Amino acid sequence: MANIISSKIADFIIRFPPFDKVAREEIIRLSEEAEVLYFKKGQLVFQQKEKAKPFIYFLKEGEILLNENRDKKKVLIDACDEGELFGVRAMLTGNPYVFEAFCQEESLVYAFPLSIFKPILESNKDLSLFFAAGLASGQKPSGFQAIYQQNKEAGGADFLSWQRPVEELSEPLICVKPTVSIEEAAREITAKSSNALIVKDEQGKAVGIVTDTDFRAKVGGGIALISDPITKIMSIQLISKELGLPLAEYVISMLKQNVKHLLITKNEEVYGIFSQQSLFSQLQLNPFSILYSIEAADSLEKLCSYRNEVASFLKYYLQQNLKISVLSQLITTINDALIKKAIKFAIAALEEEKYLKPDVDFAWISLGSEGREEQLLQTDQDNAIIFGEVDAAQLNYTREYFIQLGRRVNDTLHQAGFEYCPANMMAGNPDWCLTISEWEKRFQGWIRTPEKQALLMATIFFDYRYIYGDQGLVERLDKHLKTEIKSNRIFLNYLAKNATQNPAPLSFFKNLIVERSGAHKEDFDLKGRALMPLADIARVLCLEAGNITIKNTVERYLFLAQQDKSRKEVFIDAVQAYELLQHFRASEGIRNDDSGRFIPIKEISKFDRQVLRNAFEPIYALQQMIELKFQLNYFN
Known part of the structure; x- marks a missing residue:
């Protein structure tokens, strides 16, 4: 009988995101350990601030309301329908429940033990992406980034892990004094099969770098003689980075500065040289x-x-x-x-x-x-x-x-x-x-x-x-x-008002609002209804804070998170939502060979619809915030 029940549970849940992205054998294992819970109308599955239970909940039948108790009032946060998960944030963080789960009607709930669910989550990239989008009824788990990162770093061996910290260097460190001749330096760099060396002064401070390009261009080009001191061909524009940063930071610095070598320091001391040569063997489509x-x-x-x-x-x-x-x-x-x-x-x-x-x-x-x-x-x-x-x-x-x-x-x-x-x-x-x-x-x-x-x-x-x-x-x-x-501070009120004018991405019933006419009828405008509101709000808040130099939307929200600790969570949520929406737009654009702006709703899966729907949550929070901040209800 137990096998029949677990089989029915598996057959049901595999129809819904994110379980439709999980292997059948893992679904069976999860279903075998599931508890089936029945709640009457008016009962609570859990209370706000209650210690988290070792389960994640899945609504089989009925309706669950997620309410937040504020000033002795219950504020409806979300309504869970059939096939939705809840209790996610507490599951990922171990913190108490931030909402109460109230049964609006008789409800049947599957409770999956975290001891079974978490290992599946941590080993499944699609499952992690689901929670990385801030799913399960808008509960945005602060702990998903670590899980998401583990999956990315555990990817294929051909993929360069851009976020992996660089903790050691393959290039040998060669240091010479300023008085060394070009000929002596060339012999040493050749003997150690390197393509660059550091010039240090008498106090041990790095004063220049010489690369194989310098030897070829300046000596071979007749600018210097091999008997000249190495200082004649060294570059004094040293671009340095501390050891232990993500690989992406080194790559971007080299690209932006248009250099082939970086000076790497450790505790402010010269540690080595990071070159493009160490990247070429790892990068595809360099x-x-x-x-x-x-x-x-x-x-x-x-x-x-x-x-x-x-x-x-x-x-x-x-x-x-x-x-x-x-x-x-x-x-x-x-x-x-x-x-x-x-x-x-x-x-x-x-x-x-x-x-x-x-x-x-x-x-x-x-x-x-x-x-x-x-x-x-x-x-x-x-x-x-x-x-x-x-x-x-x-x-x-x-x-x-x-x-x-x-x-x-x-x-x-x-x-x-x-x-x-x-x-x-x-x-x-x-x-x-x-x-x-x-x-x-x-x-x-x-x-x-x-x-x-x-x-x-x-x-x-x-x-x-x-x-x-x-x-x-x-x-x-x-x-x-x-x-x-x-x-002219009043200008910011107008700009803030303008930032709230884009129609909401979702209808009252949480359906994606699509275009009703024109060439893109029945398509969803991802740029106009989601990306632009986030970009517009970031712009006006940064201008209001007096920062006009940061232009990038993600960097703007990170700046705002540092400046306003009381609203840090919503700004970080906006960062995650914006990056996810950009990823979605780029992927759709490549798939459809267009700008990715208009998404044909009929062609995307329920999984992707739910990813989009829940990534919109920060938009509402930010629009409400600037309406209060700039008193837009009193502003025409």
């Missing part, structure tokens, strides 16, 4: 190879073809569950290299066509998702140009030159797979190719007269990020923006 191919491209055709390799790179690492914040930084670095190379090609082409380059500095800035370092897929481009002040007589020619430059770069990016902006918010548009004083006036107008169109412009342009040219122009715009917002 980001360095794509980056260097772009930088070395000698034609637009090659430049664009190299950038197109990123689609394969993105697909591979999404499948390997590489952390989205790491992946977005890698792709941003590659995109930035593409833009810089496209600008250089455009300047050279204009010169060939006898366009005289104006004697004035300029800066190229990226806007929107690229400005926030969040453009994983090749969606549309948003960019602009800032150039310095010139005499009135030179202004028209100068502007025309930079417009032509902008259009050529826009065309190159389009050729590389980035669509033209439908609203023409691109550097080749005269409206977005302005002098620094014109940009200051434009920003000032949006802030002082925050009409609907001005607020739309602010949400796009206030995420600007320096890419190329004179960074001083961008820093001047930063100071101006900060001063204007500080002097």
